[in-house]
Amino acid sequence: MKTLEMISLDIGAKIRAIRNRKKITISQMCEGTGLSKGFISNVENNNTSPSINTLSTIAKFLDVPLPYLLLEKKQHMRVVRKEARTNSSFNDLKIEHLASKGGLRTMIVEFPPGSSIGEPHSHEGEECHLVLEGKILAEQGEDSFIVEEGDSFSWNASVPHYVKNIGDSKAVVFISIYSETELIDVL
Secondary structure, three states: OOOOOHHHHHHHHHHHHHHHOOOHHHHHHHHHHHOOOOHHHHHHOOOOOOOOOHHHHHHHHHHOOOOHHOOOHHOOOOOOOHHOEEEEEEEOOEEEEEEEEOEEEEEEEEEEEEEEOOOOOOOOOEEEEEEEOOOEEEEEEEEEEEOOOEEEEEEEEEOOEEEEEOOOOOEEEEEEEEEEOOOOOOO
């Protein structure tokens, strides 16, 4: 279990980086927060662990949300550049993996004409789909819909579902899958 002191190891460096990026001197920060130079220096060098109230004062002065100061490095925003995305395939489908965070995964799936996900299947989680291009058949249980460019649909993935390109050209679908547990590949 991590203690607040272990988590705070990044807080000082984060405060210093924000202060420097905003071109704020330690003197200006002292004046704006009422904290001493020595204390701010100790915080920035991770020699002291400030209270939540003190962190709140610093966050307010730096104009950043308090929770941002408390995020661990692995919780920060992650950027995946287009050229760094991974690709895979399933049946005849081309899958471009966009991003993932916790139990959320996003991808773009390209369905050649006539291709499908295979047999209806189910897995844990929730799915949302946005048809970017083409015409597909989406089925879940007794529900069956033809969806086209600009249409979206969602479902509880624990109920067997099926998607097929029924158009004459490729279909492209943005898919977001959320599961409270880490998903094994479902596509």
